[in-house]
Amino acid sequence: MSTVYEVLNQSLSIMRSLQLKNIVCVFDQAFFSKAIEIVWKHQDRFSKIIVRLGVFHMICSLLSIIGKRFQDAGLRDLCVESGVIAQGSIAGVMDGHKYNRSIRLHKLVYEAFMRLAWKGFLPWLKITHASEMIHLENTLRTIKDFADDVCNSSLREVMEMSRSHASLGC
Structure with missing residues (x-):
């Protein structure tokens, strides 16, 4: 407990030297429980310290x-x-x-x-979007065609298709 108390005191002095309003102290599970106990017991002294549990814990x-x-x-x-x-x-x-x-x-x-x-x-x-299934089928067909022939020219074809659909508002 004395070690945790000293860490909290040092944190306060660091906070003052850096002119911070608050300071956050992150502890592992064992230190966290002791730090919380001390902060609760001495709320007036350590009210500017925010005690957090480390991410791992x-x-x-x-x-x-x-x-x-x-x-x-x-x-x-x-x-x-x-x-x-x-x-x-x-x-x-x-x-x-x-x-x-x-x-x-x-x-x-x-x-x-x-x-x-x-x-x-x-x-x-x-079931829920049967009328729009044609768009999915077209997209899946385009992906399959592109995957079957991955090259610069087929990429350009896909990109051109994308641009033409965008200009049509699809």
Whole structure:
């Protein structure tokens, strides 16, 4: 506690020497809790100090919140049964303690959800915007033609098509 108190005092002296109205101090999780306790206890002295939790620990907290919120909704079972996370590591991942594994898991889950969303997008588009599907089909055909023959001349053709559509107000 004395070390954190001294850091806060030094922050005040830096703030005064730089003639700042406030100063922000970013701490890791252990120091943050001690700094908050000191700032609350000595509000009159440290009122100009804004205490923040570091980004790494904030991300770990958010990973923990997501894990606790969705583990009983099947996220825990999904991770283990798919082989993405081992049975022995799943508790640490859900608590946000296994940072790298948690980030990897959430990237994979995000990718899976995005694939499901895109899979349902085209059928939804056909139902709700059937009259405008010709534009999508033309665009997809142009992309395929360009991908089949990537060269400077085909790029110019695509760019000319784009300009002519823009001038027509399409």
